[in-house]
Amino acid sequence: MSGSGSIASAPAPMSVSPDSGIVGDVITITGTNFSTNLEDNKVTFGTDSAGVKAYLTKMTTGTVVTATTTSLTVAIPTGAERGYISVLAATQRYVSAAIFSPRQYKFYFTTSTATPYNGNLGGFSGANTKCNSEDSRPDKSIAYKAWLYIDSSSFQVPSQGKVYSHSSLENCAIGSVSSSSCLSLFTGTGSLTNPTLSAASNSTGIIAWTGRDLTNTCSGWTSTAGNGNYGIGSQSSTYLNSSTRACTGVSVLYCYEP
Missing domain, CATH: 2.60.40.10 (Immunoglobulins)
Structure with missing residues (x-):
């Protein structure tokens, strides 16, 4: 120097x-x-x-x-x-x-079931804003993104190969990553468009918009017309792709640290 x-x-x-x-x-x-x-x-x-x-x-x-x-x-x-x-x-x-x-991990959380959203999320940018509006989100200096898909070339997903700590805003204190009731690790060991969870999240019964089927995405998450694909947070096999519901219905979002 x-x-x-x-x-x-x-x-x-x-x-x-x-x-x-x-x-x-x-x-x-x-x-x-x-x-x-x-x-x-x-x-x-x-x-x-x-x-x-x-x-x-x-x-x-x-x-x-x-x-x-x-x-x-x-x-x-x-x-x-x-x-x-x-x-x-x-x-x-x-x-x-x-x-x-x-x-040693990045943050991943679900938005609150107290304020779920219909399928008109405002696209990726609007959904990201919703993630960053959660008062209980960990480390508010981070710009979080919503884990969503529109089609095979348009999606936002967590970093492949990174480890994520999941804390449900519903039943876990943010940062309680050592608690067995709050801890769930995400590892991007699958393909970029289909990463896998090493364990189901502890958000029992939580339904989150995802669009993982790449077809039912509420017109790119900008409309309440049609249907939207969702995942169930408590199920490791269908946390991204469980079924569909009308875009007028409401669900939470999976949010992650890029």
């Missing part, structure tokens, strides 16, 4: 978005006077609030992907632990205002 002189004793503040993520995800760090040369910004995960010692057991260096004087994008490194994030640029150290929490 280039630069000379002593490091400023007091770290400067910076912000991090989102405030959690899994290995390989890219986060955005916002501050001032960063270097535009990637290698001149040393980003460390898992530090204490001063940015110099490990918060838990170790510190890990992240890879800077892009850099401007006010913004860095950084890939979360393998082995990153919970703690603050620090940036050393020239003689100035910056530290995140809040603790960053790397995760």
Whole structure:
């Protein structure tokens, strides 16, 4: 790393978005006077609030992907632990205002049965907005998407090969991923258009719009005319494709972290 002189004793503040993520995800760090040369910004995960010692057991260096004087994008490194994030640029150290929490999973949840939706979801964008309007959604800094299909070339599905933690908004406290009554893992081991659950979700009886049959999709989720395909959250074999109902009917949505 280039630069000379002593490091400023007091770290400067910076912000991090989102405030959690899994290995390989890219986060955005916002501050001032960063270097535009990637290698001149040393980003460390898992530090204490001063940015110099490990918060838990170790510190890990992240890879800077892009850099401007006010913004860095950084890939979360393998082995990153919970703690603050620090940036050393020239003689100035910056530290995140809040603790960053790397995760081994991504979030997946169902919207509340108290406010189900008819088949006119407003397309993908409208359905995404509904997912991001849930007051009880985990980590509100994340832009969630609705798990929906329209046809074989138009769909939104969770990342293949990632692990998802399912927390039902109906009967589980968000974040209670260690509780057997709330834990259900999703692994994208199937094809991209048909990933599989390693276990049924614990949303017993919950019916969610999906369109997995690629035919009954309420005119691309923009109409109450016709029929919509749905899945049943408590059934691992039919959680995506169980049956159809009139688009005037109401169902919840499966929401996931991209």
